[in-house]
Amino acid sequence: AQRKRYLVLNKPxxxxxxxxxxxxxxxxxxxxxxxxxxxxxxxxxxxxxxVLLLTNDGxxxxxxxxxxxxxxxxxxARVATPIGLRALDLLRTGVxxxxxxxxxAKVRIVYRDDRTVELTxxxxxxxxxxxxxxxxxxxxxxxxxxxxxxxxLGDLKTGQWRELTxxxxxxxRGEVVAPARPAPVPRVRSGRPVGxxxxxxxxxxxxxxxxxxx
Numbered sequence: 688a689q690r691k692r693y694l695v696l697n698k699p700x701x702x703x704x705x706x707x708x709x710x711x712x713x714x715x716x717x718x719x720x721x722x723x724x725x726x727x728x729x730x731x732x733x734x735x736x737x738v739l740l741l742t743n744d745g746x747x748x749x750x751x752x753x754x755x756x757x758x759x760x761x762x763x764a765r766v767a768t769p770i771g772l773r774a775l776d777l778l779r780t781g782v783x784x785x786x787x788x789x790x791x792a793k794v795r796i797v798y799r800d801d802r803t804v805e806l807t808x809x810x811x812x813x814x815x816x817x818x819x820x821x822x823x824x825x826x827x828x829x830x831x832x833x834x835x836x837x838x839x840l841g842d843l844k845t846g847q848w849r850e851l852t853x854x855x856x857x858x859x860r861g862e863v864v865a866p867a868r869p870a871p872v873p874r875v876r877s878g879r880p881v882g883x884x885x886x887x888x889x890x891x892x893x894x895x896x897x898x899x900x901x
Contacts (some may be wrong), residue, residue: 689723689743690723691742691743691744691747692721692723692725692741692742692743692744692850693740693741693742693744693747693850693851693855693856694719694721694725694740694741694742694848694849694850694851695738695739695740695741695838695840695843695848695849695851695855696715696718696719696738696739696740696741696847696848697736697737697738697739697840697843697844697845697846697847697848698715698718698731698735698736698737698738698739698845699718699736699845699846700733700734700735700736701713701733701734702714702715702717702718702733703715703733704727704729704730704731704732704739705727705730706724706726706727712733715727715739715741718846718848719741719848723743724743725741725742725743726741726742726743726748727739727740727741728740728741728742728747728748728751728752729751729752729811730811731832732814732817732830734830735830735831735832736830736831736832736845737762737830737831737832737833737840738832738833738834738835738838738839738840739832740835740838740851740859741848747856747859747860750859750860750861751835751836751859752811754790754809754810754811756809756861757809758809758835758836758859759807759808759809759834759835759836760807760808760809760811760832760834760835761805761806761807761832761833761834761835762805762806762807762808762816762830762831762832762833763797763803763804763805763830763831763833764803764804764805764806764816764820764827764829764830764831765802765803765827765828765829765830766802766803766804766820766825766826766827766828767802767825767826767827767828768802768824768825768826769800769801769802769825770796770801770802770804770820770823770825771801773823774823774824774825775794775796777822777823778792778794778806778819778820778823779791779792779793779794782819782822782823783822784812784818784819784822785818786812789808789810789815789819790808790809790810792806792807792808792819793806793807793808794806794807802825804820804825805833806819816830817830835859836858836859837855837858837859838851838855838858838859
């Protein structure tokens with residue numbers, strides 16, 4: 688039987704979260720060169736960067752993606768217009784979207800200009816954060832996912848990946864209580880989220896897998 692593998696990728700912008708793309712766009716599979724066929728756990732939009740898990744363990748994927756498990760997904764968004772108190776209240780209670788109400792989100796303003804916001808949600812509907820913020824009048828101009836459950840990016844640079852540790856896997860499965868470390872809030876600017884960029888490759892990342900495309 689194929690051995691189970693669990694990877695975390697710091698997905699860059701400009702890659703689709705699929706193994707192949709009929710339009711010929713770069714995919715996350717281009718960044719992770721391993722012998723096993725690994726599948727993304729959920730997805731991040733083409734223009735979104737940050738924490739993305741890949742695995743060949745279907746039960747693990749179900750645990751992470753199904754909202755009934757209430758695993759936190761934390762995002763930092765830069766928005767086109769300042770977010771007011773009314774918008775914050777709507778996000779915290781639920782926003783009406785075309786496919787139904789969003790579940791209440793945890794929301795906090797990150798910077799004083801009221802245009803960078805951190806949101807924590809459990810749902811994984813398509814373009815969820817972008818649609819929620821657009822619905823309250825603050826369209827997204829840059830978006831990074833900074834945490835899934837207890838797992839944060841740490842010093843993983845954009846375009847790099849690494850294996851999860853046994854403790855991280857157990858924490859994501861809920862087998863151990865793994866308190867989430869606060870994720871450092873990246874600076875996000877309009878049109879381009881600014882996270883960690885490519886630099887020295889981490890030990891364990893493949894030479895080709897450690898290279899992010901611009």
